[in-house]
Amino acid sequence: MPELPEVETVCRGIAPVLEGRRLTRVLQRRADLRIPFPERFVARLEGQRVRRVARRAKYLIIDLADGETLIVHLGMSGRFVILPGGAGGNTLNVHDHAVFDTDAGDRLVFNDPRRFGLMTLHATATLADAPQLAGLGPEPLSEAFTGEVLRQALQGRKTPLKAALLDQKVVAGLGNIYVVEALHRAGLSPKRLARTVGAPRAARLAAAIKAVLNDAVAAGGSSLKDYVQADGTLGYFQHNFRVYDRADARCPTKGCGGTVRHMVQSGRSTYYCPRCQK
């Protein structure tokens, strides 16, 4: 379930392994993930030096010295395994779909059992035009993402607020879990129609989104050393969610006393407190 904070943590985890390094050997072990690997994938990567590793929404952005950028999405189950000092006798798993060896002798393995992830290449100069990135809304942790920007994006939307926040055009990087958490923090019902969110509520919601994401990124950062586990897996640290997956629990809002409810909205699980989320 990698959402923005998890992808950010993976980004920080793999950056030291890749940045400034040359890719000495690349393995592509199947033709496609969610979409096909690009033409000549291995040939276009091998020998390249990695300029920098960054994140946009839920995508990892890996700039290469020759002017191409590797775009990676972790999908639902994608993860990177760092094998310091190379393969070290490790054998590859069936779901290890791509392998990157660096001139420092390290190995990065991309593993994705459900294959909802993707890897593609796009010219760095026109990266914003890449199909995966074009049309993405603002980064929620940027200064550009304000209550007013959010209010305008929600304006005229007839869908429930929950669904609108999952739309990457409204704000980029939120997934089911952090939308649920942010709505609870903001005291807003997931069922409220998006267009009914005016300036004060939008300001509250934008702040809640930033707070939830910042907390999660901080949790990931602080556990980063444990996060790269002994076997090299960039596992997903345990977050303390206030309402997500906590049906029937007491609402954590101070003085509320309500009960967390579970419901399904457009096929996705929503958790909320009917008492303090209006």
Next chain:
DNA sequence: CTTACGGCCTGTACGC
């Protein structure tokens, strides 16, 4: 234009 929904994929948690 917007919104709704099915499908992709496999591991895990359940019920019988």
Next chain:
DNA sequence: TGCGTACAGGCCGTAA
């Protein structure tokens, strides 16, 4: 114990 089924979820293509 073993089998079957439902479910999880991001994103996209298609339909309404």
